[in-house]
Amino acid sequence: MSRLVPFLGFVLLAALLGFGIWWNTGHDPRTVPSPLINKPAPDFVLPELDDPAKTVSKASLLGKPYLVNVFASWCYVCGEEHPVLMAEANQLGVPLIGYNYKDAPDDAKAWLARHGNPYSMVIADRSGRTALNFGVYGAPETYLIDARGIIRYKRIGPLTPEVIKQQLEPAIAALKKEAP
Amino acid sequence: MTPELGQLALILAMLLAMAQAVLPLVGAWRGNRALMATARPAAAGQAVFVALAFLILVWAFLHFDFSVRYVADNSNLELPWYYRIAAVWGAHEGSLLLWILILNVWTIALAIFSRNLPEAFAARVLGVLGLISVGFLSFTIFTSDPFGRLLPMPMNGADLNPVLQDPGMTFHPPMLYMGYVGFSVAFAFSIAALLGGSMEQAWVRQARPWTNAAWGFLTCGIVAGSWWAYAELGWGGWWFWDPVENASFMPWLVGAALIHAQAITEKRGSLRAWTILLSIFAFSLSLLGTFLVRSGVLTSVHAFASDPRRGVYILVFLAIVVGGSLLLYALRAPKVMGGKPFAVFSRETALLIGNLMFAVAAAMVLLGTLFPLIGDALHLGKISVGPPYFGLLFPLLMTPVVLLLPMGPYLRWGKGDGGLLKGMLIRCAIAAVACAIVAAFFVDGSLKAIVGVAAAVWVGAGVLLYVIKRWREMPHGRRYPAEMAGMLFAHFGVAVFLIGVLLSESLSVSRDVRMAPGDVQTIGSYQFRFDGIKQTTGPNWHAEQASVTVTHDGKLLSVMHPQKRTYPHDQVQTESAVDAGITRDLYVALGEPMDAGNLHGAWALRVYYKPFVRWIWGGGLLMMLGGFVAACDRRFRVKRTATETAVTTAPSPNTRLAGEAQA
Numbered sequence: 001m002s003r004l005v006p007f008l009g010f011v012l013l014a015a016l017l018g019f020g021i022w023w024n025t026g027h028d029p030r031t032v033p034s035p036l037i038n039k040p041a042p043d044f045v046l047p048e049l050d051d052p053a054k055t056v057s058k059a060s061l062l063g064k065p066y067l068v069n070v071f072a073s074w075c076y077v078c079g080e081e082h083p084v085l086m087a088e089a090n091q092l093g094v095p096l097i098g099y100n101y102k103d104a105p106d107d108a109k110a111w112l113a114r115h116g117n118p119y120s121m122v123i124a125d126r127s128g129r130t131a132l133n134f135g136v137y138g139a140p141e142t143y144l145i146d147a148r149g150i151i152r153y154k155r156i157g158p159l160t161p162e163v164i165k166q167q168l169e170p171a172i173a174a175l176k177k178e179a180p
Numbered sequence: 181m182t183p184e185l186g187q188l189a190l191i192l193a194m195l196l197a198m199a200q201a202v203l204p205l206v207g208a209w210r211g212n213r214a215l216m217a218t219a220r221p222a223a224a225g226q227a228v229f230v231a232l233a234f235l236i237l238v239w240a241f242l243h244f245d246f247s248v249r250y251v252a253d254n255s256n257l258e259l260p261w262y263y264r265i266a267a268v269w270g271a272h273e274g275s276l277l278l279w280i281l282i283l284n285v286w287t288i289a290l291a292i293f294s295r296n297l298p299e300a301f302a303a304r305v306l307g308v309l310g311l312i313s314v315g316f317l318s319f320t321i322f323t324s325d326p327f328g329r330l331l332p333m334p335m336n337g338a339d340l341n342p343v344l345q346d347p348g349m350t351f352h353p354p355m356l357y358m359g360y361v362g363f364s365v366a367f368a369f370s371i372a373a374l375l376g377g378s379m380e381q382a383w384v385r386q387a388r389p390w391t392n393a394a395w396g397f398l399t400c401g402i403v404a405g406s407w408w409a410y411a412e413l414g415w416g417g418w419w420f421w422d423p424v425e426n427a428s429f430m431p432w433l434v435g436a437a438l439i440h441a442q443a444i445t446e447k448r449g450s451l452r453a454w455t456i457l458l459s460i461f462a463f464s465l466s467l468l469g470t471f472l473v474r475s476g477v478l479t480s481v482h483a484f485a486s487d488p489r490r491g492v493y494i495l496v497f498l499a500i501v502v503g504g505s506l507l508l509y510a511l512r513a514p515k516v517m518g519g520k521p522f523a524v525f526s527r528e529t530a531l532l533i534g535n536l537m538f539a540v541a542a543a544m545v546l547l548g549t550l551f552p553l554i555g556d557a558l559h560l561g562k563i564s565v566g567p568p569y570f571g572l573l574f575p576l577l578m579t580p581v582v583l584l585l586p587m588g589p590y591l592r593w594g595k596g597d598g599g600l601l602k603g604m605l606i607r608c609a610i611a612a613v614a615c616a617i618v619a620a621f622f623v624d625g626s627l628k629a630i631v632g633v634a635a636a637v638w639v640g641a642g643v644l645l646y647v648i649k650r651w652r653e654m655p656h657g658r659r660y661p662a663e664m665a666g667m668l669f670a671h672f673g674v675a676v677f678l679i680g681v682l683l684s685e686s687l688s689v690s691r692d693v694r695m696a697p698g699d700v701q702t703i704g705s706y707q708f709r710f711d712g713i714k715q716t717t718g719p720n721w722h723a724e725q726a727s728v729t730v731t732h733d734g735k736l737l738s739v740m741h742p743q744k745r746t747y748p749h750d751q752v753q754t755e756s757a758v759d760a761g762i763t764r765d766l767y768v769a770l771g772e773p774m775d776a777g778n779l780h781g782a783w784a785l786r787v788y789y790k791p792f793v794r795w796i797w798g799g800g801l802l803m804m805l806g807g808f809v810a811a812c813d814r815r816f817r818v819k820r821t822a823t824e825t826a827v828t829t830a831p832s833p834n835t836r837l838a839g840e841a842q843a
Contacts, residue, residue: 074749
């Protein structure tokens with residue numbers, strides 16, 4: 001019987017790891033939940049990628065909920081996430097704003113030209129300073145911001161069809177429900 | 181066209197791996213020699229196709245074939261050729277291919293050097309290795325294809341993660357994988373023994389050099405990773421108890437235990453079940469490391485692009501390999517029992533205590549690493565135990581190991597000789613206390629440093645005393661067989677490592693300072709003068725480079741150049757400057773400009789004085805050397821006659837001599 005102990009120990013371990021996979025696909029993923037959830041998004045003024053003369057600010061976006069997707073052309077995982085955004089962006093029911101993070105504008109434009117552009121608008125944060133206020137760990141990350149400018153949901157890491165279905169869509173639906 | 185050939189090569193390799201897995205195992209079961217004989221050709225064929233696939237990927241990188249998605253994502257036109265080769269294993273898919281290539285290297289080496297093993301046993305060993313290969317090849321082909329196309333082909337690629345653009349990082353993954361995968365040999369030996377229902381000491385002897393070599397490679401990989409983190413990340417730390425570091429450290433701990441357990445089993449025939457269990461654990465933890473890095477279950481700076489589908493796949497694979505082998509162990513282990521009895525006061529007992537400590541330490545690290553997950557499972561919220569947990573428990577568990585370490589060679593197998601041990605212990609203790617008292621005057625009464633000196637002298641003196649004893653007592657040419665020399669190197673490495681860790685941890689001085697050009701900062705007897713910033717460029721980066729002039733007692737010591745590099749896609753990477761020395765490192769990392777982006781104004785700098793920090797890696801390299809030297813012992817390669825390999829026969833004079841010579 002005692003010889004079964006290592007096996008039973010492993011069964012427990014495997015169960016824990018299986019739980020980990022399930023948990024991380026069903027819940028807010030990586031480490032700590034963002035301290036900014038349910039707090040106002042930081043104020044920002046950022047230029048548009050295609051036309052740096054035009055700027056977008058938090059104030060100009062108030063009044064309607066929107067998604068902010070942090071991406072960069074150098075980011076490997078963003079390439080994996082991109083087809084998902086291309087397929088799903090139109091069906092989300094809220095505008096998807098691309099947040100180009102620490103990227104050279106030409107690279108970003110070329111990248112979007114190559115992979116397609118799912119964003120209704122792309123803002124560029126070349127220095128990454130505004131991203132610091134948002135608490136961006138790295139790309140890709142996605143923020144759902146409501147009509148009053150409050151961060152309601154944050155995803156660290158890529159959006160997958162499962163994450164969109166299980167987390168993002170319910171969060172958007174909740175926003176729609178409370179909207180007047 | 182060639183990338184498709186690569187894909188095809190992988191598929192062919194997988195088919196051959198299936199043949200290598202199934203046919204010899206069936207052959208060994210049925211006693212069919214023709215089927216058993218397929219193991220070697222199948223392994224050779226598989227290796228050819230895996231090597232071909234790997235070379236095709238290297239070729240694609242060297243020729244900027246950005247139509248391959250993996251190449252486009254991990255290299256660009258400016259990346260120098262040596263980093264383009266390193267980029268092959270710079271991300272998930274390619275590193276998996278490297279894993280498989282290394283598995284094939286080990287398999288081929290084993291196929292060549294296993295000719296004197298019984299046919300059925302060798303067939304089982306190669307079959308088990310084939311089974312592992314099937315798992316990894318199918319994982320690559322079905323979830324992580326490195327040859328996927330990207331159309332239309334971009335004009336230029338993204339970039340290799342700049343963090344990886346460093347010589348230390350180029351060698352780190354291959355060495356680590358050599359270690360991880362190397363444990364598959366001991367694993368395959370154990371599974372083959374369980375399947376066959378008997379375990380002969382001669383087989384354990386054959387498995388030993390593989391374990392030693394694998395452990396040496398793993399040590400090398402960990403040292404390279406630690407050195408890289410120190411030199412590159414700019415925090416001056418050398419170990420962070422990060423989940424992925426832990427993932428490489430757990431097999432290392434179990435591997436160290438396995439090396440000693442195999443010595444007992446080979447020499448005395450005892451503890452067979454324990455040796456089998458440890459070899460299963462060592463390889464399982466290597467697989468677990470692969471799982472943790474790629475499944476997205478835990479997060480870490482090292483984590484690859486994670487994908488839950490991959491996680492599920494590896495978990496299933498893990499369940500089959502580890503669960504299957506542990507179940508096999510539960511069913512079959514009683515069949516392979518045996519060995520000679522030993523007294524409480526004996527070398528076996530000392531090694532067994534050390535073994536248990538290593539195993540418990542590995543379990544402790546596993547628990548700490550998975551703690552955030554356990555927290556989720558029990559709804560305790562996100563909790564994670566960091567350095568405080570490991571930093572308390574690990575030294576506590578290793579204390580008995582350090583205390584016992586010098587005694588090992590002095591204790592006899594079976595029953596130790598108290599008088600011999602006593603004399604040696606008294607000398608070691610006197611040396612340790614004397615050195616600690618002397619050291620106390622130099623370290624401002626820092627207890628940790630004093631303990632470090634005492635512990636290192638305790639271990640080091642024990643090793644040196646044994647070296648002297650052998651020199652006096654043994655005839656020329658028989659004094660230090662490779663196996664023993666390896667043991668002495670590795671044990672002396674522990675002494676060096678102890679000095680490095682405990683002295684650098686307790687006596688380091690670090691300062692975060694704001695320095696304008698011309699400012700001087702004094703640390704100890706060293707003056708650091710900041711002489712401003714200039715621009716500099718490399719093959720694919722440009723950088724702000726500071727000049728820091730260091731003087732010691734008014735004499736110019738060196739001019740250091742820490743950099744802040746910017747790579748083509750605006751990724752920033754610090755490049756710390758290290759003035760290395762045997763007794764101390766001086767370390768300067770460049771932070772941010774402090775005057776609103778004015779490059780020629782004041783900067784934030786981090787300045788360290790780190791005594792004896794180099795000894796940490798020096799000790800690690802000595803341990804690595806020990807592993808390799810021991811693996812080269814001729815005794816492991818000499819063919820045995822049938823009587824000597826039998827389970828129950830008394831040891832021949834030859835083995836007895838070697839037994840006495842062995843730790």
